[in-house]
Amino acid sequence: MRFDIVTLFPEIFDAVTRHGVTARACQRGLWQMHAWNPREVTTDAHRTVDDRPYGGGPGMVMLADPLIKSVQRARAARAEAGALQAAPVILLSPTGRRFEQSMARDLASSEGAILICGRYEGVDQRFIDACVTDEWSLGDFVLSGGEIGALAIVDATVRLLPGALNHGQSAVQDSFDAALSGMLDCPHYTRPEVYEGQAVPAPLLSGHHAQIARWRREQSLRITAQRRPDLIAAARAAGTLSAQDERFLAERGLAPTED
Structure with a gap:
């Protein structure tokens, strides 16, 4: 290139x-x-x-x-x-x-x-x-x-070129990427486990991959709904929000549907 x-x-x-x-x-x-x-x-x-x-x-x-x-x-x-x-x-x-x-x-x-x-x-x-x-x-x-x-x-x-990033999945997990269905990225944490009284969220420490993936997805949905509701609307129109996604949003009063 x-x-x-x-x-x-x-x-x-x-x-x-x-x-x-x-x-x-x-x-x-x-x-x-x-x-x-x-x-x-x-x-x-x-x-x-x-x-x-x-x-x-x-x-x-x-x-x-x-x-x-x-x-x-x-x-x-x-x-x-x-x-x-x-x-x-x-x-x-x-x-x-x-x-x-x-x-x-x-x-x-x-x-x-x-x-x-x-x-x-x-x-x-x-x-x-x-x-x-x-x-x-x-x-x-x-x-x-x-x-x-x-x-x-x-x-x-x-940064999207193969080999540009040290970890091959880094680019596809960024905000706006198709892998996130156009959502904003979730929060990230590193060591120490507790910093000035604030602990890393428990799901990230569980070692349970499905639980970690769901937590990240929900945080991505939450942040996107709060900061870029237009992206939620676009994902809904494109049919990329799952029933579980919609339930999470509805239970928290985030990005309600027009009806």
């Missing part, structure tokens, strides 16, 4: 190649990353990558030409390396589709993507029309640029 990042600040991405799970996965050869700075393909003395918007208004708009040339460089490099030349070109944008775990899973099973990190007020629409295949967003808020969003996408995707 390969990520190509078009960014004015390539040094930001040292974080994912030098630290943590993504760095270990990179060292194991599970993925690679290359950054492309649009300033490198400019021809004027000031290496200009933005200009004032037509129609007026605050801020500056990123020029189409340096971005298009950067994407062309990335595609050529991917082709030379044998990676998929027709990789999706994803613009990080507050107007994009919200990034979710299912999208990370799809990306993890692919050859990767070219991520575009916008800056300033926006990006010339002609670049979007010419090159961009998808627009993604982290959520309903605005950042100074697309770099943080790109970092999040890279991290969320790379």
Whole structure:
């Protein structure tokens, strides 16, 4: 898998190649990353990558030409390396589709993507029309640029690659994963058994695998119902809540059905 990042600040991405799970996965050869700075393909003395918007208004708009040339460089490099030349070109944008775990899973099973990190007020629409295949967003808020969003996408995707995590089941037991039917994850505990008067819940100490699994499921349901009832509604609509799940929710007055 390969990520190509078009960014004015390539040094930001040292974080994912030098630290943590993504760095270990990179060292194991599970993925690679290359950054492309649009300033490198400019021809004027000031290496200009933005200009004032037509129609007026605050801020500056990123020029189409340096971005298009950067994407062309990335595609050529991917082709030379044998990676998929027709990789999706994803613009990080507050107007994009919200990034979710299912999208990370799809990306993890692919050859990767070219991520575009916008800056300033926006990006010339002609670049979007010419090159961009998808627009993604982290959520309903605005950042100074697309770099943080790109970092999040890279991290969320790379950790799903086989061999990236030390324990093969770690990824499939995360919040939002299909193994949890889209629920939030349950609480976790480690040593000591009692810390400042607070003990580890008894089911986790029982050694009874079915009892432990049920406790974790119920805690996942409880937290999800309290914090993200929309996920409960989605699971109910999809038919992934069992009768036992529904009984647990009903007995505790959590996420009642509409009827």
